[in-house]
Amino acid sequence: MRGIALALGLLVAGAVAVAPVALADQPSRNPIIRDKFTADPAPLVVGDALYLYTGHDEAERDQMFNMRDWLVFSTKDMKRWVDHGPVMRVADFRWAKQDAWASQVIRKDGRFWFYAAVEHDGTHPGKAIGVAVADTPTGPFVDAKGSALITNQMTPKGTHSWEDIDPTVFTDDDGITWIAWGNRQCYLAKLKPNMIEIDGPITEITPPFFEEGPWLHKRDGLYYLTYASLDRRTQRDEHVSYATAPSIQGPWTPRGLLTGSGRYSFTIHPGIVEFRGRWYLFAHNADIAIGDQSGAVGRRAVTVYPLAYNRDGTIRPIVQDDRKASTQSVRGQR
Numbered sequence: 001m002r003g004i005a006l007a008l009g010l011l012v013a014g015a016v017a018v019a020p021v022a023l024a025d026q027p028s029r030n031p032i033i034r035d036k037f038t039a040d041p042a043p044l045v046v047g048d049a050l051y052l053y054t055g056h057d058e059a060e061r062d063q064m065f066n067m068r069d070w071l072v073f074s075t076k077d078m079k080r081w082v083d084h085g086p087v088m089r090v091a092d093f094r095w096a097k098q099d100a101w102a103s104q105v106i107r108k109d110g111r112f113w114f115y116a117a118v119e120h121d122g123t124h125p126g127k128a129i130g131v132a133v134a135d136t137p138t139g140p141f142v143d144a145k146g147s148a149l150i151t152n153q154m155t156p157k158g159t160h161s162w163e164d165i166d167p168t169v170f171t172d173d174d175g176i177t178w179i180a181w182g183n184r185q186c187y188l189a190k191l192k193p194n195m196i197e198i199d200g201p202i203t204e205i206t207p208p209f210f211e212e213g214p215w216l217h218k219r220d221g222l223y224y225l226t227y228a229s230l231d232r233r234t235q236r237d238e239h240v241s242y243a244t245a246p247s248i249q250g251p252w253t254p255r256g257l258l259t260g261s262g263r264y265s266f267t268i269h270p271g272i273v274e275f276r277g278r279w280y281l282f283a284h285n286a287d288i289a290i291g292d293q294s295g296a297v298g299r300r301a302v303t304v305y306p307l308a309y310n311r312d313g314t315i316r317p318i319v320q321d322d323r324k325a326s327t328q329s330v331r332g333q334r
């Protein structure tokens with residue numbers, strides 16, 4: 001099965017290897033935040049501003065990850081970014097013990113709902129997803145439930161403890177909010193209108209090479225599931241791939257690669273948004289040093305690129321290496 005998926009993915013990846021988006025359209029100098037290490041970007045448009053929620057990398061030396069709070073930045077022109085500081089700390093989820101991993105915020109019924117992955121305490125071992133709420137996009141966010149929304153025990157298929165990470169939330173035109181998440185398996189569930197409970201079954205929508213970092217969006221009636229993909233056979237760095245569907249519940253058609261890997265980073269994590277009539281992909285690499293700290297697995301930096309759609313709804317592949325923009329191609333990458 002894995003072999004078939006690999007062959008299918010390579011086929012589709014080859015099929016979309018066409019001219020990349022011109023970097024002349026580049027909105028900001030990448031990476032866009034240069035005085036803090038940031039990761040796992042999640043954009044949200046509110047009025048005339050784009051808010052960007054990120055993880056905060058504070059790994060020291062060879063430490064893999066050290067993430068204790070979530071940050072938010074905003075912009076009105078995609079060039080100047082305002083740092084609003086932390087919106088929440090992992091310690092604010094009293095049932096969590098560590099790891100402020102990937103998050104996303106959406107607006108519903110006039111409030112801002114924050115979903116994030118953390119490490120649960122010993123009562124529900126493994127990663128879990130919490131939900132917090134605020135009245136403004138800059139917080140402060142408070143735990144909205146007092147317990148995890150999703151625990152590792154709710155998805156017994158996965159045998160690893162970090163299966164339940166990387167929530168993405170999306171409200172469809174009928175007002176129903178969906179949450180997708182996962183590592184190795186990608187899960188989908190409805191949220192109740194109260195935003196703090198799962199409504200109905202958890203289903204699996206895992207696309208080819210899915211590793212983590214799903215992001216749901218919709219454009220012109222087409223649903224997109226964009227995600228960090230990994231060929232576990234070669235164990236090369238993560239890339240961004242995507243799939244499309246006529247409905248949130250599928251069937252999902254794999255569309256292959258959207259980007260190669262983030263420079264110097266094993267992980268990459270997509271976040272997509274439309275702002276002022278243009279679409280953007282946020283991701284991360286590890287291409288800055290701050291003081292004597294060089295970029296690393298746990299010292300990443302958020303980037304942004306314009307997205308260009310073809311008439312059939314497919315997305316033109318993105319070349320994200322600003323330094324070698326004219327020569328790099330995503331052709332043949334997996």
Ligand code: FUB
Binds near residue numbers: 065101102166228269
């Ligand atoms: O930032 C911690 C983890 O690394 C995220 O949850 C994954 O998506 C990867 O970026």
